[in-house]
Amino acid sequence: MSAPADVPATAYQPVLAAEGVHGSRCTRCRRGAAPATPRCPWCGATAEGETFAPSGTVWAATVVHIDVGARQPPYGLAYVDLDDGPRVLVLLRRPEALTGGTRVTLAATDDPAAWAVADREVTP
Template structure:
């Protein structure tokens, strides 16, 4: 199990993102939450498929989480799930991701990361 900022991704082949969903209003969260921040009802534990769409991305010019140089990060809207922050698995941080790109999130060097783009066999 890998966790960064509370977001947990299973280390198995499925790489599910663990979180929660509200049965009342349908809000999804990763990391998991006990109470819904929208309607206040109890949230139920749930796992989400680690595939989604890039909502936004940024390039950070300084070392982050053990990197030695620029790092690319993206907010990913998981299909039928929450939005989460993930690092690009490209160490050079070239800014290759764009909003609207379809991607898979997994674990790289112990950090939730974008690991594949749509069209790859494992997306």
Template sequence: MPQRENEVESMSSATADPRPRAVVSGGAVTVAGWRCRDCAHPMTHEVLRCPVCRGGTGAAAFSPQGEVFASTCLRIRVPGHEPPFAMAYLLLDDGPRVLVHTEGEQPLRVGSRAVITSITADGDLVAAGCEQEES
């Protein structure tokens, strides 16, 4: 998939894009989000106060690595997405849970490790599994 070399926010529709933001720098991806200053609750989108403890929030950067929470492969028509495409919830280390696309048709194994490797030209996060495919 094509990879953006700059921040997704530069997309013309970025202000209305509700998806998590990521930054690619020197080939490394960081997920840009927010965190509560009081309870450390991590979030992928900006809020006026922490939804958990009502504390103030500030910008935060999250690791692109995490554990697969659930996964599937969609094989139906979805506007802007060519089937089949695999997706997974990725539980970022010390961060929020994000929905990512994954390469190929085989959903990543739940409980396995994965890392966000790129962002598509359209702004979807793309992750790859960290383990060898088990036959």
């Protein structure tokens, strides 16, 4: 199923700003969502806007080895559980399959097909 023709695909992407990832949190079950939604996707209650930290833990990751749209392989994708919020899908800055539990930080990108990129956190 594709998006309606008058709705840009970016309408379904989270937004990363200087202060963090813009999303929403349910007033009843307290689950977070990104992008923001007026209603909770899980219980249907009202959701309020919230900004989540731009860091988290990799839940799963992969390296893609086929062309998809304009993106040239190889490139990495990861589902990241934000520290205080939802799970989001992000492009990895380097094409590597990070293991679950790896700490990452999200950063802005000029890539029009990605809303953010994730970098492995450097531990001192």
